[in-house]
Amino acid sequence: MSENFLEIDNVTFVASDKNKVSNVSLNIENEGDVICLLGPSGIGKTTILRTIAGLEKIQSGKIILKNKILSSKNFHIEPEKRNISLSFQDNCLFPHYNVIQNIEFGASRNQKNKKDLTIAEVVKFLHLDHIVNKFPHEISSGEAQRASLARSLLSKPDLLLLDEPLSNVDQSFKEEIQVKLKKILNELKITTIIVTHDSYEAFYLGSKCGIILNGQLRQYDDPYNVYHFPNSVEVVNFLNRGILIPAKVTGENSLENNDLGTIKGNFIKHYPKGSNVQLLLQPEDLEHDDKSNLKLEVVDRKFRGTNFIYTLKTLSNLLIPVFVHSHHIHQHEVDEKFGIKRPINIDHIVCF
Amino acid sequence: MINYKKINIWYLSSFLISIIVAIPIVTVFSSFFETTSKYSSILQNTFLYEYILNSIILLLGVLFLTFVFGVGCAYVVSFYKFPGVNFFKWALILSFAVPAYIYAYSLTAFFENFGTAFSILKNFLGEGDYNSFIPKFDGMLGAIISISFSLFGYVYVLTRASFHYQSQNLIELGKNLGFSKKKSFFKIILPSARPAIVAGLSLVSMETLSDFGSVSFFGVSTLTTGIYNAWISFDDLVLANRLSFYLLIFILGLFTLENFSRKKAQYHTPSKGGFKSKSPVSLYGYKSFLAFMFCFIVFFISFLFPVLQMLYWTIIFPKHFVDLNIIQLSLNTILLVILSCSILISFAFISNYGNRVSKSKILELLTTFSVSGYAIPGIILAVAFITFISWFDNNVINYFNFNTIKSVFIGSILGLVIVYFVRFYSLACNGIKSGYLKINYSIDESSYLLGYSKFKTFSKIHLPYLRNSILLIGILISIEIIKELPITLIMRPFNFETFATTAYIFASQDLLEAAAAPSLFLILIASIFILVTSKYILKD
Numbered sequence: 001m002s003e004n005f006l007e008i009d010n011v012t013f014v015a016s017d018k019n020k021v022s023n024v025s026l027n028i029e030n031e032g033d034v035i036c037l038l039g040p041s042g043i044g045k046t047t048i049l050r051t052i053a054g055l056e057k058i059q060s061g062k063i064i065l066k067n068k069i070l071s072s073k074n075f076h077i078e079p080e081k082r083n084i085s086l087s088f089q090d091n092c093l094f095p096h097y098n099v100i101q102n103i104e105f106g107a108s109r110n111q112k113n114k115k116d117l118t119i120a121e122v123v124k125f126l127h128l129d130h131i132v133n134k135f136p137h138e139i140s141s142g143e144a145q146r147a148s149l150a151r152s153l154l155s156k157p158d159l160l161l162l163d164e165p166l167s168n169v170d171q172s173f174k175e176e177i178q179v180k181l182k183k184i185l186n187e188l189k190i191t192t193i194i195v196t197h198d199s200y201e202a203f204y205l206g207s208k209c210g211i212i213l214n215g216q217l218r219q220y221d222d223p224y225n226v227y228h229f230p231n232s233v234e235v236v237n238f239l240n241r242g243i244l245i246p247a248k249v250t251g252e253n254s255l256e257n258n259d260l261g262t263i264k265g266n267f268i269k270h271y272p273k274g275s276n277v278q279l280l281l282q283p284e285d286l287e288h289d290d291k292s293n294l295k296l297e298v299v300d301r302k303f304r305g306t307n308f309i310y311t312l313k314t315l316s317n318l319l320i321p322v323f324v325h326s327h328h329i330h331q332h333e334v335d336e337k338f339g340i341k342r343p344i345n346i347d348h349i350v351c352f
Numbered sequence: 353m354i355n356y357k358k359i360n361i362w363y364l365s366s367f368l369i370s371i372i373v374a375i376p377i378v379t380v381f382s383s384f385f386e387t388t389s390k391y392s393s394i395l396q397n398t399f400l401y402e403y404i405l406n407s408i409i410l411l412l413g414v415l416f417l418t419f420v421f422g423v424g425c426a427y428v429v430s431f432y433k434f435p436g437v438n439f440f441k442w443a444l445i446l447s448f449a450v451p452a453y454i455y456a457y458s459l460t461a462f463f464e465n466f467g468t469a470f471s472i473l474k475n476f477l478g479e480g481d482y483n484s485f486i487p488k489f490d491g492m493l494g495a496i497i498s499i500s501f502s503l504f505g506y507v508y509v510l511t512r513a514s515f516h517y518q519s520q521n522l523i524e525l526g527k528n529l530g531f532s533k534k535k536s537f538f539k540i541i542l543p544s545a546r547p548a549i550v551a552g553l554s555l556v557s558m559e560t561l562s563d564f565g566s567v568s569f570f571g572v573s574t575l576t577t578g579i580y581n582a583w584i585s586f587d588d589l590v591l592a593n594r595l596s597f598y599l600l601i602f603i604l605g606l607f608t609l610e611n612f613s614r615k616k617a618q619y620h621t622p623s624k625g626g627f628k629s630k631s632p633v634s635l636y637g638y639k640s641f642l643a644f645m646f647c648f649i650v651f652f653i654s655f656l657f658p659v660l661q662m663l664y665w666t667i668i669f670p671k672h673f674v675d676l677n678i679i680q681l682s683l684n685t686i687l688l689v690i691l692s693c694s695i696l697i698s699f700a701f702i703s704n705y706g707n708r709v710s711k712s713k714i715l716e717l718l719t720t721f722s723v724s725g726y727a728i729p730g731i732i733l734a735v736a737f738i739t740f741i742s743w744f745d746n747n748v749i750n751y752f753n754f755n756t757i758k759s760v761f762i763g764s765i766l767g768l769v770i771v772y773f774v775r776f777y778s779l780a781c782n783g784i785k786s787g788y789l790k791i792n793y794s795i796d797e798s799s800y801l802l803g804y805s806k807f808k809t810f811s812k813i814h815l816p817y818l819r820n821s822i823l824l825i826g827i828l829i830s831i832e833i834i835k836e837l838p839i840t841l842i843m844r845p846f847n848f849e850t851f852a853t854t855a856y857i858f859a860s861q862d863l864l865e866a867a868a869a870p871s872l873f874l875i876l877i878a879s880i881f882i883l884v885t886s887k888y889i890l891k892d
Contacts, residue, residue: 055797079800092798095791096817109803148798155802 011061015047032189036206054079085157100132106151242282259314265346277351283323289341366706373722376736383593417500422507430515442886447654449878452502453565458658507552514548562729596732665868700780723778768843787821
């Protein structure tokens with residue numbers, strides 16, 4: 001018997017002949033855990049949710065929820081008998097019922113369930129008060145998405161699956177809803193899998209994050225580790241964490257790069273002295289210092305509100321991103337020289 | 353390959369329904385494997401080319417007129433505002449209530465020697481030889497006019513719906529490109545409505561080629577007449593079936609050609625965003641008068657004229673009206689309508705839901721094949737059904753020494769309703785299908801995920817959503833059944849009459865004045881049905 005709340009054991013999720021996510025093994029240990037799946041569009045994230053929900057069948061492996069097999073090669077429990085709720089990315093409200101009637105469809109399921117959440121509460125926290133009597137065609141896609149989320153939450157499922165739940169929601173509501181959603185999921189102990197392409201949403205909502213790339217689950221870890229200790233070049237590229245530069249290991253805590261010189265820090269993995277590696281250089285790893293003799297040419301500057309991201313060109317034509325607070329007094333224009341503080345210190349050194 | 357995992361009760365029901373509907377159609381196709389009588393070669397050497405030529409002339413004439421009146425009226429009422437425009441929007445669909453054969457009676461009655469036109473002239477101008485001045489609309493011309501004014505509604509309704517959903521953005525785009533109104537019409541408006549116009553013309557083609565009442569009344573020999581002659585005069589059922597197969601191929605060929613010519617062009621406006629409702633242009637002065645007159649003349653000729661003619665005769669020959677057993681005819685008609693509608697709609701629902709749930713391509717293909725019954729002339733469906741029952745009785749029932757089933761199915765209400773079922777199944781099936789197309793499949797999935805079973809999804813989600821579609825389909829089928837002639841004539845029980853058969857029998861005995869009252873009632877009932885559903889017809 002499995003000790004995990006949900007166990008996905010070596011399942012290949014098939015969206016089409018060309019598009020599949022192979023040999024996925026993933027567990028949710030405890031009831032109430034929230035995990036997020038991240039990956040580029042069209043990679044098969046939605047197919048994973050559909051398969052867990054029972055809308056697609058599997059050809060290998062098995063899916064077990066609360067010690068009960070839901071899907072295996074020769075066994076399939078129909079979606080209506082799984083007590084799993086899936087909130088679709090697109091508007092899937094019943095078009096001939098108004099918003100409140102749609103939400104009531106969710107509430108009418110599992111009325112004896114202990115998880116106590118009222119329609120009024122959900123309507124309020126999802127800002128649906130003003131549209132409850134409207135029909136799906138009369139509301140915006142963001143409102144429809146929130147109504148669908150309300151319906152799913154109220155159905156009090158054993159497992160809640162959310163497919164890009166806030167992708168159409170206005171930025172002004174988004175953060176507030178994220179906070180309240182997290183609170184509700186935690187308080188009511190609703191085990192949830194969220195699919196999203198927004199890494200910050202995933203890092204905030206999920207206790208664990210899975211990165212799906214090139215038809216495989218490449219990393220499944222807690223958000224901090226996924227962000228700071230990506231386990232492959234593909235994950236680095238997907239999260240857009242920085243760039244990889246060539247370097248040579250020169251000691252227990254140091255490397256050498258031809259353009260930047262010595263870089264010090266703690267390796268998260270041991271590399272023999274003298275080995276050539278690719279060092280992950282993230283925008284916040286370098287510090288601005290006008291007095292430094294290490295000067296690089298500014299080729300681009302992006303204003304991001306609280307900060308600037310400068311793109312600097314090294315002598316060997318590497319393009320390096322550097323993060324600088326936007327209230328920093330000295331701003332640099334394109335083609336100017338930009339000083340980098342030496343010696344360069346990086347907390348944890350990630351190499352490949 | 354059949355995927356056995358997909359087979360469930362819905363799949364089996366859908367499969368069975370499609371098979372039942374396909375039986376007469378397969379019987380028509382099977383005529384290729386049987387030998388025909390000598391009439392086949394006689395026909396080939398004599399009248400066959402005349403039948404084909406007449407069919408083509410009739411078809412082209414009707415297509416031209418229905419296109420001009422259907423598209424013309426749809427354009428005027430959709431894009432312009434003038435006095436009476438809201439009235440004409442629904443009034444123009446009343447022509448659906450007038451079957452072509454009743455239009456033919458009216459046309460003949462009005463223009464024949466010493467007919468209504470003659471009486472009017474005599475009343476106003478006194479005695480005179482007016483017959484030589486009054487034009488005669490008989491033969492091919494009469495058939496083309498009768499069928500056109502009876503069927504142009506198909507083109508009008510579909511084109512108007514297409515114009516209705518055409519975005520104002522399209523028209524404004526034309527203006528931005530510096531197009532004149534004429535250029536906008538031919539380059540933007542008309543091509544955008546092309547699928548709707550073609551759909552309307554395809555229905556017109558099928559109805560025209562399978563028309564029996566008006567062509568036989570005007571003595572025009574078409575392929576349908578040939579089919580009828582092969583069966584009635586030469587008792588050659590195989591040849592009759594084969595001729596109707598040619599007819600089917602002819603129709604299919606036409607639309608395949610059109611389909612190819614469209615290539616990959618898309619005509620619908622994306623549903624999400626970008627749609628702007630049209631604002632009709634107000635017309636003033638002579639333009640307003642011309643628009644009004646165009647619509648009024650079409651409305652008058654297509655609906656008022658036959659109604660007034662029939663009313664006139666009903667009034668001046670009250671005896672026929674008094675002799676008419678209206679209650680019995682109404683009860684018979686209602687019985688057929690209720691039975692057929694219930695069976696057709698229930699079965700079409702089951703079949704569509706079966707297809708939706710099982711997602712089987714084989715089932716989809718079988719359904720597509722079975723709905724082609726609408727393209728087969730009613731006569732042939734009736735004959736094919738009789739052929740099949742006779743074959744089944746002789747080869748299967750007889751083999752087991754059971755009692756004959758012929759009397760159960762031939763000349764009975766059951767047999768009549770079954771053939772109606774085959775004939776109008778496409779109407780019910782496609783109607784429900786188009787309703788289902790509007791329900792995204794993820795709606796079903798949402799329902800399953802909320803714990804609803806397939807049956808509950810069907811009853812709680814689909815049925816309420818498609819309520820209006822069901823009403824519309826029910827009424828469209830009712831109108832068709834009220835007007836239907838050849839199947840009713842062949843399959844009805846002895847002494848069982850409807851308004852349509854009563855009118856036809858009188859007319860075939862040259863008692864046009866006696867045919868007036870049942871024709872008038874038929875138009876009246878069909879008009880009420882049309883008015884009830886006009887809101888939905890114009891939208892969908």
